[in-house]
Amino acid sequence: MLGNLGLLVGLALLIFMALRGVNIFIAALLCSILVALTNGVAVPRALLEHFPFGPLGAFTFAGKFFVLFLCGAVFGKVMAASQAADSIAQAITRGLGTQRTLWVAMLVCAVLTYGGVVVFVVIFTMYPLGITLMREANLPKRLFCAATALGAGTFTMTALPGSPSIHNVIAASALGTDLFAGTWIGLFASLVMIVLGMAYLQREWRLARERGEGFEANAQDERMQQLAGAPGSGPHWGLALVPIVVVLGIILLPRLLALSGAVIPGEGSLGGLLAFSQAQPILWPSLALVIATGVAVLMFPALRRNTVGLLGQGADDSIMPLLNTAAVIGFGGVVTQTAGFAQFAQWILAVDLPPLLSVFASVSVVSGIVGSSSGGLQIFMQTLAPRYLEMGIEPEVLHRIANITAGGLDSLPHCGAVIAMLMIMGLTHKQAYKDIFVITVLIPVIAALLCIALLSV
Template sequence: MVGLIGLLAGLGLLMWLALRDVNIIFAAVLCALVVIVTNGLPFAESLTGAFTLGELGAFTFAGRFFVLFAAGAVFGRIMGESHAATAIAMALVRRLGAHRALWITVLSCALLTYGGVVVFVVIFAMYPLGLRLLKEADIPKRLFCGALALGAGTFTLTALPGTPSIHNVIPTLTLGTDLFAAPLLGLFGGALMLALGMTYLERERVRAAASGEGFEPGPRDVIPDIEAIAKDVPHWALALVPLVLVIATILAPRLAQAAGLGDGSTLIAFAASQPVLWPAIALVLASIAALALFPAVRKAPLQTMGLGTQDAIMPLMATSAVIGFGGVVSQTSGFALFVDAVVNSPLEPHLSMFAAASAVSGITGSSSGGLQIFMATMAEPYLALGIAPEELHRLVAMASGGFDSLPHCGAVIAMLQITQLTHRQAYKEVGVVTVIVPVVATLFTILLAMAT
């Protein structure tokens, strides 16, 4: 009983500390200590094993995915400093008009994240131009925050097949699938997330206009001159080349195998056997192409790439610390009871899988952390219940991207800090598009999978 209370106390404390902007790495260590002590776990073994170097250890995760995080951050830094990200957004402005600021934000973020640019870099890249668009269209910043969250943190990370996101890579290590697992389910779920999310945001935009609510800049906001920005950006078609190269490189081995061209090829065999390294190589190749294409980043390429690598450290360590906390939680009897309860529940396996993945992601406040914990502790039982590996890959990835975005989510807190908004001001919009919309879309996708 004491152990269960301690487990719940540790989980509750993690959420409470995250909501109060306490460093998530410190919070994860502190809460892990609470769980260790109250559950009577071996102190030294739990800290040096379960938390750091175990199967779900923080350093195990960091070591496994460092190259992918670093490659994505370097690519994102290059796309940002070369103004290629801005070029794509401005092309959409010319095509759709500044009054479509929410659509432009969502589509720009989606293109960048699907192309491999990490979420935090996308937010930083889009924010200055977004302020200009919001002012011209007189749209409240809270809706812009929702648009950022929808475009950068939902369907391109968990649903769309082929994306090099960490959420799409983690299942491949356990299930032996590739990044294009269950493509029809992914496309269906992704389209539903986009449609539901944009319907909500546009409805709120109309309501805001009718009530007289408009744009109000934050105290540190600097609104750029679009004409001045336009002088420094490459052509939009050129800006798209590195993004297309990422997806094409990832897709090439699959197409070659389908066409029978990869038989006996060492390169094709290598790509198929490296679900983490191959997307990282795709991002590196795209980074090299971007350096060659964009003069703005050719002046100091090594410094730019070094700064990009530095950008990867904090997101990687924050995610790793949360996973380390989950590694400790997974050693408790309370977690074992939870796993047994969901796997053996009377619910249909697809639905109990959704409940399990959602619960773990919600507890940790991290979709990648929850996904890693699920794959390490619950994937095998659900495969045994008859869910195909490709289906499990896609559906669990989507399920992990719902309740992870509760108010204690580190990514949500970081985004609100960047946009100078509070939970009270903007979390409703963020919560709808990153929690309610993905949950609804995932449930409908599960129904489609069960019907086919």
């Protein structure tokens, strides 16, 4: 009982401190100590083993994603300094009008993530683009952040059939299904998320205009704008797109080769390339970003005046988002090693609920506690999924419902991806989390429950 109470209090305290702006390192460590003490885990072991080096440990995450964060931040800095991002944003504004800025942000992010680009790369790429879009449309920064979250972190991540997201891969690997499992369920959930999400964002923007709320640049935005130079002095938007096309092309090339069926992994040079990309899901997009950064430096003369300095600034920009995200992941690493967490999972199974509602409760609780949809889904598939298959749930249905559900309560204030997005965009929980909550928690939960209701008819 004490262990379960400790988990709940620790999680609630972490959420409270995140919302109050407490340093996330201190918050994560204090809450980890509380969870360890109430669950009979030795504090030294919790802080020196589970928190840093466990399967969901802080350093485990930071070591795994360091190169990707570094390359993503450097690429974003180069796109801003060359004014390539500014040129693309101005072209979009001229073509579609400022009134469609939210749709542009959402759709661009959705296309990138559905194409296989990692969420963190999308955020780093969209941020310099977004500064100009927000300035032109006088769009509050919090709403651009929420639109990015809708496009990159909801339906393309968990619901849309065929998405190459890690969540889809985890479920397919565990259940023996494919990436298109539960197609109609996923399409319906995607439609719900898009319609409700955009309706909310458009309503909030209208209310913001009525209040006189608009885009307010912070010091980080001003530095990026000063780095870019005078508006209108950047490259033509067609040339500006080339580095982004290079990133997408390199990331998607292995997928296109695999879909063609003409290339067998490991056979020949193309087969070797395909095998390498499949074995290195983090290094491959990092390599794409490095090559695209090199292409940008060669294409845009303005970058060659201070190339080393720009690379250093980009590297500096990557550190805090990475460490803040890792700190919260470390808390999840401590939680998953406690007896209270195991008891909590078993208790959910014992509750007398219809099977699909029980799946919803199980995945929601696990993802919410660890603050990670992929981490929660991985734990669910390893520990609880076999029991639900025994209850008679079809693997394809379990795949899609578990996926959609994992993308709900995972995005509470202690979620690593939420913290990374806020850090990259220079926002605080107080400024932006309300909109993120509606888009990435409330609406996905509604979508999951509607899918379960339809399946129960």
